[in-house]
Every structure is written in C-alpha cells, then in structure tokens.
Amino acid sequence: MNSTSANLSGILDRILNTAADNLRFAKILVQLGLDPNNITYDALFNRLLEILLANITLANMFALVGAVFFVATLLTHTMVPLRVANMVGCTCFAAFGALSGDIKTFLLYLLLLPINGLRLHQMLNLVRKARAATAGDMSMEWLKPFMTTRKYRKGEILFKKDDPAQDMLLTVTGQFLVKEIGVAVPPGRLMGELGFLSPDNRRTATIECTEDGQVLTITYEKLLEIYFQNPQFGYYFLVLTSQRLLENIARLETIVAENKAAERAAAAARTN
Template sequence: MGSNSAASISDRFLETAADNLRIAKILVQMGLDPNNITYDTLLDRLLEIVLANITLANMLALVGAIFLVATLLMHTIVPLRVASMLGCMFFVAYGALSGNVGAFILYLLLLPINAIRLRQILNLIKRARIATEGDTSLELLKPFMTERRYRRGDKLFRKNDAASEMFLTVTGTFLVKEISVELPPGRLMGELGFLTPNQRRTATVECIEDGQVMTITYEKLLEIFFQNPQFGYYCLVLTSQRLLENISRLEGIIAQGKAARQTLASDDIA
C-alpha cells in the first residue's frame, strides 16, 4: 500500500515536471515521452543508459576519479602523490581507449610531474633521517665558519647578552656556568639563542682550558637553514636533545632537594 502510494506521488511529480519545456527536452533526449512518463519508465531508462555506458574505458575513468578524489582526503604528501599518480595512470588509459586526446595528454603530463615531486619528497625524508644519525651537518657548516681562539678565563658570552652567532668547539674545554656542564671539542653552543624569540643568551659560557672555536653568524645560519632541509632538521633534533638534557638535569636537582629535606626531617625527628 505504501509503495503504491509513493509510486503514484512520484508519477504525479514527474507529470508536473514534464510540463516544464526544459525538462521535457531533457526527457526527449533521453528517449522518453514527456506526455507519458512514470517513475518506472524513468528508472528503467536510466538503468539502460548506465548499462549501455559500462565500457572498459569508462570503468578506468571511474577508478581514476576515485583515486583523485581520495587525494583530497589525505593529510600527508607521500600517499597523496602516490594516489594522484595512480589516478593519472587510469585516466591516461581511459584517454587512450576512448580516443579522448585532451584527457590523454593532460594526465600524461601530470604523471611525471607527480613522480618528480614524489621523488623530491622521498629524498627530503631520507636526508632528514640521515640528519638524526650523526653530525654530518657540521661538515656542511665549516666552510661558512670563522676561527676564533680563547684563553682560560675568557667569557665567550654571558647570560641575557644579545645573541648573534653560534659556536663549534674545536679544541679546549668550555664551561656552562649556570649548570656547571663542561663542553668538550666537537660540541655546538649558542644554538638556543638562534631559536629564542628575542635572541638572547640563555647561559654564560667561560673558557676553562685554552682552546679554539669556529663561529657562524645567525644570518648565515638562517640562510643555510632554509636552503638545506637536512641541516634544518638537524637543528631541531639538536635543540630537542639539549632541552631534554636540561629537563633531566632539573629533575635530578629536584630529586636531590627532596632527599635533602627528607634527611633533615629525619634528623629533626631523631
């Protein structure tokens, strides 16, 4: 009863729509009689059209469209480029089978562009991974650095001083006074000032054994940072390690303070 009622309502709606001249033309183009149109005849005709157009070329275009639409839902670049390449490949095949020269040329050109971009991204990821495995970026810096020597007792910089350069220790020993940490040869220092918003020194560094350092200005460092992703990622890793070391050192100081208070409390009770 309900289905018959719905069908009759649909038929009346189609009859009303068929009175519109534009809709009537569309129905005629579909091979339907606007004066004798029902829900069943329209559904049957649409099914005939769909079945008549199920060809290998159209199926390839459908799969290609699914891949290209999927790229709009992806959040990372590598799978996006892979899906885009697959979509282009299916559309190239569609253009070749259907004789659609425009589609064939368009997606044939897009295919190598996506392939080149994918390779660039993979190389970037590879360089970033290499950057976390060693100090290869330090070799990159040395041609841009200037040699400087310090004697025992010299201050390289003081806490809250304006920061304008980064240092690489070559020989000698240097002391970070606020946290009593010695820096042997091969260590970077002053990199945190490069990343702080106001570019101020976060600690005082003093030479405690005559030595040599290499320096590089932040301006040159910023230029290399943007030109070389490997070095940029290395800086992020280095800064993260330094912050984790500071947190670990702070936790140790807090633990020592708690232990000292507990000892004092025990002595008072005794």
C-alpha cells in the first residue's frame, strides 16, 4: 500500500515539475507562494490547504452557502422551491457583501430579495386560490395579477366561433352573451378557456357584448408559462376547466331536455 502511494506521489511530482517548466504555470506557482524549480505534490497540497484555512471567515462561509443555494436553483424544476432557494442564496450573498465591505454585492442581492419574495407570494397565492376553486370557489381572482384590461361596448363581438384563439378572458363588468346557445355571461365568469385546451386553439362559440363592460385577458403563452413553472397549478387549472366544461354540458343537456319536452307537448296538443 505504501509502495503504491509512493509511486502515485512520484508520478504526480513529475507531472508538476513538467508543468512548472511552462512560463504561465510558473507564474501561477509564484503567486501561490511556491518555488517553480522545486515543486512537489505535497508542497502544492499543503499550500492550497493553508490558503483554504486562511480564508475560512464568516463572510466567505456566507458566500459558500449562497453558492450552494444558487446551484440548487439551477437544478430545481418547480417555481416555488426555486424562489425559496433563490431567496436564501440572496440573503447569504447580501451577508457576504456586508461582512466583506463590498457595497455593490450587498445592494444587488438586497434588492433581489423583495423581488423574489413578491414572485413567491404571487405563486403561492395562485396555487392556493386554484386549489380553493376546485373545492367549489369558482372565482378567478388569483389570475388577475397576470392579466391585462380590455373594454368592450354594447354590440361588439369579442370573438366568433372557429376564430383562432390566443387568449382567455375574465369578465369584470357588463354583460356578454354566448350567441349559439343564448347563455348570458355575467361578471366574474371565464371565457375562452377551452381554446387553450383544444388542439387547434379555435374558439368554440361566439361571444357578443350586450352591455358595456370590461374584461381581463391573459394570453395562452402566459398560461403555459405559469403551467410549466408550477405543475401543481397546472393540475388544478385542468380540474377547474373540466368543471367549467361539465357545467356547459349540463346546461346544454337541460336545454335539450326542455326542447324535447316542448316538442312532446306540442305533439300531444296536435293529437288532441
């Protein structure tokens, strides 16, 4: 065993001596406090160990922990753990900047903390509201921070059946009408979500504004971004849209049943 270690050490020493003949490598060795003409593996190891021990300070420990959490953000697949890891990393790097007297590092990571905190709060609130929606609360308030405002006047057509679909809408004020089935859409209801799920992204109905109103819109690209950033949100969103689809099916079944009852009544009246 000792013979093997001695051979390995000798091989490494020869490699280092050969490398030391290179001028650039020699400069690095001089900067490390080593003699390029008398370099050994043990001398290099001991010198690096001295440098490591000399730099074990509280500031550098914060920098090391911050680097670990920064790497963790690169390996994280979902958004909530990523934001948490990022906030811990930013805190550590800010502490490093403060302890080492590096004001630029301190201010940079200090400013990143509230940004990550805000995004984390939005994402957690979004997931919580989406989960509440599946339990019976069909409000879409949780999507509002990600949406933009659009206004319509009475008589305007928001979109027609089979039109290309690019965004989803949430009614805020006014009244809207699904023309194909004659169903009114009051404030607080979702429109255009099925186009997000359909393979060809086409509108499934025509919507007309019957009373001046305002809607909030979110593009399908933004929905996809939110979906992939947080798979849990994606799951709850699919459950939510499935519930919407089932409501539409139930509404259509009621209309069909009423029409059949009316036809039977008319047939009975003609017979009598």
